Amino acid sequence: MNHVYFLTPGPSQLYYTVPQHIKTALKEHICSISHRSKSFQQIVAHALEHLRALFQLPTDYYIAFTASATEVWERAIENLSQEYTLHLVNGNFSKKFYEFSKQLKRNAQKWEVSPGKGFYLSEMPPFDPPELLCLTHNETSTGVTMPLEDIYTLRKRYPEALIIVDAVSSVPYPEIDFSQIDSLFFSVQKGFGLPAGLGVWIFNQRCLAKAEELLSKGKSIGTYHSLPSLLASIQKNETPETPNVLGIYLLGKVAEDMNRRGIKTIRQEIEAKAAIAYHHLQKNNDKFSLFVNDPSHRSATVIVAEVLHRPAADFIEFCKQKGIVLGSGYGNFKGVHIRIANFPTHAKETFQHLADLMAQW
Amino acid sequence: MNHVYFLTPGPSQLYYTVPQHIKTALKEHICSISHRSKSFQQIVAHALEHLRALFQLPTDYYIAFTASATEVWERAIENLSQEYTLHLVNGNFSKKFYEFSKQLKRNAQKWEVSPGKGFYLSEMPPFDPPELLCLTHNETSTGVTMPLEDIYTLRKRYPEALIIVDAVSSVPYPEIDFSQIDSLFFSVQKGFGLPAGLGVWIFNQRCLAKAEELLSKGKSIGTYHSLPSLLASIQKNETPETPNVLGIYLLGKVAEDMNRRGIKTIRQEIEAKAAIAYHHLQKNNDKFSLFVNDPSHRSATVIVAEVLHRPAADFIEFCKQKGIVLGSGYGNFKGVHIRIANFPTHAKETFQHLADLMAQW
Known part of the structure; x- marks a missing residue:
């Protein structure tokens, strides 16, 4: 199963430098060192430094590590809301974030639109200002993105709310103005091309103040992965628990590699590959139909199309035989959709090859 | 930094087959496959099969994956208690388990003895029967073990309580009669010699019933990693979130390797190595003093000694120069103790070398 x-x-595909970094990690005993040692602290410091540079993160924003983005859904609701969260829902993942809030006994409200649709803020129903506004920058299940300008508009509309952005399948692509949001999180097995099992949670002082307010009111905000606990550790370049040390090491290495390549270049490459994919899906409109109608809501990093007349599995199998593994549709769309990831590790040549396969099939 | x-x-030291398994994993694209694919389900099924064999686990006990053992402390309290937990505390880790329960607003009671001491059940103060009795089989910070017979005695004393055993630094060594406990958990970076970032949680039907009872009473038991959610996924050989796929793959491979070697052999080897370490620490009693006085409370897998007259760091550095990295003391004992892990991957020859170093120093 090579090539x-x-x-x-x-x-997704591992970032192309990852296999070599894993070999180095084994040679340097990264998996055996103590998570309370200077060596480990240096690994954390290195990862934080390169993530900060990659995101051009303001100094008053913190970074902490969790086990997954799924975990952050839970921790964010526990730490950043006492009663009322508001969710923009347009697919399975934004919906799960909303459902977590209900499971945690919050008054969770949602503005829901159909899968494949984006949000037109002029049509937003009236909601009381929430404590926590939960946005999904890129709905991985359907390939719908939320334009950054819309996030900034919501900031103006709800200045008191904490705004948290699920950027799981879009980072490091979007050039986010962090001063317009309070928190952002992602997992590393998508845009960063790393083995799964690590989440990254960025948050600011307002988030911390909210968690501490809940704590002072006698509310439970969890234990080792509460914001105050995460922060106390990360300020020592440590983690509360023994973490995925190899994952943190690899994340630092890949962030460094990406910084060397340049985030501007990476963004341009992603846009060029997205243009190829969207162009050829539309060119082959006898076989494919874009799932997201409004071009401004089409994701650059997860491109979703309906396969016409034939089962999506046929095209997926055809591509697999030629060495390209595509994502199948999510949930109800499993038999009908293809999902094409467009992450920094994916080569333009692979997209050109995929375009040929669209024509040939 | 080789050899x-x-x-x-x-x-700790990686299990000796791990580097080769990682190479195979990279070749077979284990880090890129979907966590909703048949390939992933096979990886999970393989890991479960070999863990069940290794632990000789009764069929009515389930296995689920978390990110760490630390996580299980939290999830267990959330899912297995409404009000009252009882903890046997004799070191930093058993104490943290107790503190988690307080942070989660439970009425957490403890029977605490000094670090380095074990529990004599005849001296146990009277406690109301708890919902959840939290035991630490092997206190990693001090090298104190709890004889299995004592656990079984507590079962008789508190038949209504759920008994959960933190076996983080002892598995797969103890031959536990699972019918005498309800739950057991560990992380993989110790006895299994795997990269950190994965926890294993074993639980029975009584645990599940408790979680469902709490749920039916409208209590929050968390979200994706509640017991019912973990179980619903694992019964499909899946996990609720995108997990540490590589970790699960490696765990299955190492459990298979251990089964091939034979758990009986592994146990005998651990006992033989423990005998070497304890014998030579006592033989060099001008330099070392065993921290655990009662032989029946001395751990076979984490051996702790006080270093006499000179800083512990001197002996640790001496050994490091000769190619052996020892653990330093935990917490307050950092400057005074050495901790020697004795896991399945550690060779008898390394222990003999260590014995020589004790004499030479």
Whole structure:
């Protein structure tokens, strides 16, 4: 099963430098060192430094590690809301974030639109200002993105709310103005091309103040992965628990590699590959139909199309035979959709090859 | 930094087959496959099969994956208690388990003895029967073990309580009669010699019934990693979130390797190595003093000694120069203790070398 390229929306193709970094990690005993040692602290410091540079993160924003983005859904609701969260829902993942809030006994409200649709803020129903506004930058199940300008508009509309952005399948692509949001999180097996099992949670002082307010009111905000606990550890370049040390090491290495390549270049490459995919899906409109109608809501990093007349599995199998693994549709769309991931590790040549396959099929 | 042996109590030396399994995993694209694919389900099924064999687990006990053992402390309290937990505390880790319960607003009671001491059940103060009795089989910070017979005695004393055993630094060594406990958990970076970032949680039907009872009473038991959610996924050989796929793959491979070697052999080897370490620490009693006085409370897998007259760091550095990395003391004992891990991957020859170093120093 060599020479296979995974254009799957996560887990996905490993970033091309990862196998070499893993070999180095084994040689340097990264998996055996103590998580309370200077060596480990240096690994954390290195990862934080390169993530900060990659995101051009303001100094008053913190970074902490969790086990997954799924975990952050839970921790964010526990730490950043006492009663009322508001969710923009347009697919399975934004919906799960909303459902977590209900499971945690919050008054969770949602503005829901159909899968494949984006949000037109002029049509937003009236909601009381929430404590926590939960946005999904890129709905991985359907390939719908939320334009950054819309996030900034919501900031103006709800200045008191904490705004948290699920950027799981879009980072490091979007050039986010962090001063317009309070928190952002992602997992590493998508845009960063790393083995799964690590989440990254970025948050600011307002988030911390909210968690501490809940704590002072006698509310439970969890234990080792509460914001105050995460922060106390990360300020020592540590983690509360023994974490996925190899994952943190690899994340630092890949963030460094990406910084060396340049985030501007990476963004341009992603846009060029997205243009190829969207162009050829539309060119082959006898076989494919884009799932997201409004071009401004089409994701650059997860491209979703309906396969016409034939089962999506046929095209997926055809591509697999040629060495490209595509994502199948999510949930109800499993038999009908293809999902094409467009992450930094994916080569333009692979997209050109995929375009040829669209024509040939 | 090659030819170094990590006798550290976790993270520790990788199990000797792990580097090769990682190479195979990379070749077979284990880190890129979908966590909703048949390939992933096979990886999970394989890991479960070999863990069940290794633990000789009764069929009515389930296995689920978390990110760490630390996580299980939290999830267990959330899912297995409404009000009252009882903890046997004799070191930093058993104490943290107790503190988690307080942070989660339970009425957490403890029977605490000094670090380095074990529990004599005849001296146990009277406690109301708890919902959840939290035991630490092997206190990693001090090298104190709890004889299995004592656990079984507590079962008779508190038949209504759920009994959960933290076996983080002892598995797969103890031959536990699972019918005498309800739950057991560990992380993989110790006895299994795997990269950190994965926890294993074993639980029975009584645990599940308790979680469902709490749920039916409208209590929050968390979200994706509640017991019912974990179980619903694992019964499909899946996990609720995108997990540490590589970790699960490696765990299955190492459990298979251990089954091939034979758990009986592994246990005998651990006992033989423990005998070497304890014998030579006592033989060099001008330099070392065993921290655990009662032989029946001395751990076979984490051996702790006080270093006499000189800083512990001197002996640790001496051993490091000779290619053996020892654990330093935990917490307040950092400057005074050495901790020697004795896991399945550690060779008898390394222990003999360590014995020589004790004499030479």
